[in-house]
Amino acid sequence: MTTLEQGGSAASRSSGAGAQPPARAPQDGARSSGGSRPGAGGRRRSPSSVSQLTAWAFAAPVVVYLLAFYAVPLYRNLDLSLRDYTVRSFVQGGAEFNDFANYTTVVADPTFWPALWHTLVFTFVSIGVQFALGMALAVFFFQHFRLSTTLRALFLVPWLLPLIVSASTWAWMLNSDSGVVNYALSLVGVDPVHWLTSPQWALTSVIIANIWIGIPFNLVIVYSGLQSIPADVYEAASLDGAGPWQKFWRITFPLLRPVTAITLLLGLVYTLKVFDIIWIMTRGGPGDSSQTFATWAYDESFGNVLPRFGSGSAISTLLILMALVAGLVYIRAQHKQEAS
């Protein structure tokens, strides 16, 4: 490790030595040939403040972008969730602050606890199964057998399809009366299952569809993680007599830990906010049986002719907090891992 780093810095030093002089030369040239001109400027502004300004100028686009597209929407969302919005006050302005009334309404709503439970089940079951299957497939394809590249590419298809296409396709396949899944079941003598229209199955159905869509993401990231594990570690393990199981649990799994952590965190955030699949397949129904926070927030804000922006944005805020907590947990875990 140390030798590598030394080598790296030596290389950068030498490349820097090669690159810097030409960059500096025109500056020097300008200064010397310009004579008094840069001196006049230098009196008013010290070179350091100029470079500071330049730095800010370079940062400005990003700062503006972050403010306009991240800070302002977040602020607006929070603002909406703390006010008593009706259609009239939304248009005419003057919605009054009502402290946390929207939040208490949301928590007291009969949909709250089922929706929270569905959100957690949807998220954790999806991530767990996606990751397990993604990892299994990644390890499988890492064997480099014939056609493995082609097959791996095929596994990416769910990722490439627009969500509306895959969700609609799932909805057709799971249709109670004309769906191919129930047809297949009927061939083996199983009674039709009301996948999307019974309260017992709706959540399961959307989870299945979501897992299918999420596998490629896990597959790709874990696969790239596998590539970073040096082959000689496996060789050494083989010489020591480790079997395939041992190699997986003692080498692959521990060395993949950083990749695992980031995959799970990204998966968590992606899955928490999954909206399209549920909305297209069941609209959170029947009743509230597949309602998650994401669909509920949308339903409150836009699902009715009479929008309830206050409670809709309150639910969104709760959702953001959930993701934030997940992010913080991840960062903490990362620090601990580095410290140890």
Next chain:
Amino acid sequence: MKRSIVSRRLSTAVALAAVATLGLSACGGGSAPGGAASSDSGSAGGTYTVWDPYPQFDDSSAWVQLLKKCGTDNGVTVERTGYDTTDLTNKALLAAQQGTSPDVILIDNPVISTLADAGALTDTETLGLDTSGFEENLLGAGVVDGKTYGVPVGANTLSLYYNKDVLDAAGVDPASITDWTTLTAALEKVSAAGKKGITFSAIGTEEGSFQFLPWFWGSGADLTELDSSQGVAALSLWKDWLDKGYAPNSVINNTQTTSWQEFATGEYAFSENGTWQLGNVKDAGFTWGVIPIPAEGGGVAPAPTGGEFVAAPVQSDDSRYATTTKLISCLTSPENALATDTTLSYIGATQAVQSEQEKDAELKPWVEAVQGAKGRTSDNLGTDYPLISEQMWDAVQAALSGSKTPEQAMKDAQTAAASATS
């Protein structure tokens, strides 16, 4: 060492980016700026903007041509944008908030009371628009507290399409269906003959309420009392059909379009659907007919009216209203309305257009259905309607999916609706 710094930075960045993405997607709708900005006020002539929910029509279509012509006739240029129906309500509200409303908007009739309540629409009296030619039952959807906001461009409603081949095979005469008992008996015969009974849309959106209303009203129930015995009877009728297999379980997720696709397979005897399918049914490849939806005890059930209103959103510069009024009058004049209603498969909203359409045998039953129809926001329900409707479709979903009995579902719905509208 180096690696750990990089990875720490990376992880922080990832966490931040992830949270930020979530934040954006979660609240994007609430704070997105309005759509197309309307033209600036002022100069004589100038540009007038029109929004409509007919994205299927492009610039070469008769509808857009008519808009342009109405503009040129009144010395202005018309700039038109077509939006998706569900999108248009949000767009209209946001535009009203930003002060970028179009001059003329065509919007689904139950939304009118919401927009009027938001103070986003100009009433016809202020506009100086004559509403006397329009049918009272259709205009009713646009009346809030005695003021009329906009006029209907046309109307549609629901009836029962039937597949004559299926009915003949089962030995059912469509003329014999006059009430719920005879309809259920017909469905039983069709099922016994190995075909499927009826398909409709009971999806958990306004579409589901729209489809349920003819049965709800047909039982004599009233929207202010969802859990009346009549209301429960209507829901039990549907539930009963599902339990006996007369209607497919997929109705719980069906939109009116997907339920029509089921009917178009030729396997179903009936489909509860609207005027707008008249064009499609001719391509269906089987003999078809239309009967009105029967009321529980016989006679025709009042169906809800669908279709758009032409309205004038509030403008900061009220000198624009004069031209706006001329544009609306042009669009709804009998000959233009007839042309528009024909393209949209709508029934006219004025006596003049309706009597013209009655000459067509295919349209005659629909004209009658529209004349007997009722606005959803009528009876001065106004903005209470969406709140009641939401509870009603929830109840329908709960009962049909079996998570509640019809009685319990309607009782819960009434409790929720009462607290929401109080």
